[in-house]
Amino acid sequence: MNIRHQHIIQLVSERGSISVSELSQIASVSEVTIRQDLNVLEKGGFLRRVHGAAVAPESDDVGARMRTRYATKKRLAEHAASLVNAGEVVFIEGGSTNALLARELSERQDITIVTVSHYIATLLRDTGGDVIILGGLYQKSSESVVGPLTRICIQNLNFHKVFIGIDGWDALTGFNGRNMLRCDVVNALMAKQTHTVALTDSSKFGQIHPYPLAPECPFSHVITDSDIPDADREILAAQGLQLDIIDIV
Template identity: 55%
Template sequence: MNARRSEIIQIVNQRYRVSVTELAQHTGVSEVTIRQDLNYLEQLGYIKRIHGAAVAVDNDDIAAQMEVRFGTKQKLAERAAALVEPGETVMIEGGSTNALLARVLAERGDITLVTSSAYVAHLLRNTNADIILLGGVYQHQGESLVGSLTRYCIEKVHFSTAFIGIDGFHQDTGFTSRDMMRADVVEAILAKQKRNIILTDASKFGLIFPTTLGGSIDAFDMLVTGKDAPESDIHYLSQQDIELVTI
């Protein structure tokens, strides 16, 4: 994906609704080019087209997210699963790629899954996996559990590895989340000081959302992402105290 289209995704996500005219003025290209960009981005599921403008998609719908770049996310999930040893207890925080990872691990049948995602628990209902679903306040759209009870459950349960989803990465802000309540759950996971792995496809690069996760990049041990992530970001991350796995 070129830099202009990545910038369009970021602008639309930040402002929710942006007209074609505004995008053309901002990027310095014609409205015809912007319409072509928006058609392309809508086909990939990054934005929605309306008359004369683009609007952000509902990124809290995990099932809808999973349909976007499914093949890439499945490969990332399979690579991440190879990082988990038999007998481990694994925390799955949330996100569409992490949901696919949970399914791969559940089908293996040799680990215990802990999750704050009701969606993940429901996705695995027909498997024989051992699943611990944490309590908390139920977020209807994203099907996540959040709040003080979720934090308490995380403090009391034991796991060796945690897989965490993000909404954006930018060199100026680090890893970010659009949802402050989910970000609070991530902070509780990081406080356990276990092996913390971010699993995300490359579409999140270049995007900024309100809440920084972990305070700094070195709060995480590893990032698993696609080789199509921007070269400048991969180079930047390679200089940080985080292990990179790209496929």
């Protein structure tokens, strides 16, 4: 692995995604050379190629994903935390940005947090208010629970706000995910018809995964960063979603 390869891995890890043209400019080499580099790095599992860009490899390891685009995700989590009011019951579903949201809320004694994520519950074990963790089939890779028992738990609880992580969004498919059982949990949450927030960095826009999220009960609110493509922003706004675009310095 040469120095350019190492730099590409670092940029993809920090940003979550980066275009071939930008990598070409940064490295002062042709786009053909960058595409060859990306082929090599994808075979090594260091990144994943999508049309015209490279993205961080998919992983269920929440800790690893938290380190990708950390500064951006932290800003999103800070904004999301500012929306939580005293006395509320807040569901935090899972994912790296939601884990950072849990950290932001960890000192709050005046709220109750409900989650399916054992990773998030562990972050909250020594501080903050009450934490309710639901039952279900434990997915070791994501450290979350899923399945029919989890659905039953969701149906028997009420929430003021629900924060959900997504794996992808596309103008044709809408919000989508890559894990069928996790998507089933999200769809159970969406059926509660409470205030549902998609909390995600902009690298997820333009990505398509097999399983639809909330096809019948759309999100109320989307929080993402200012790198979201303008066309995607306009489509979401036209759908009537509350859209919070956070500027990243």
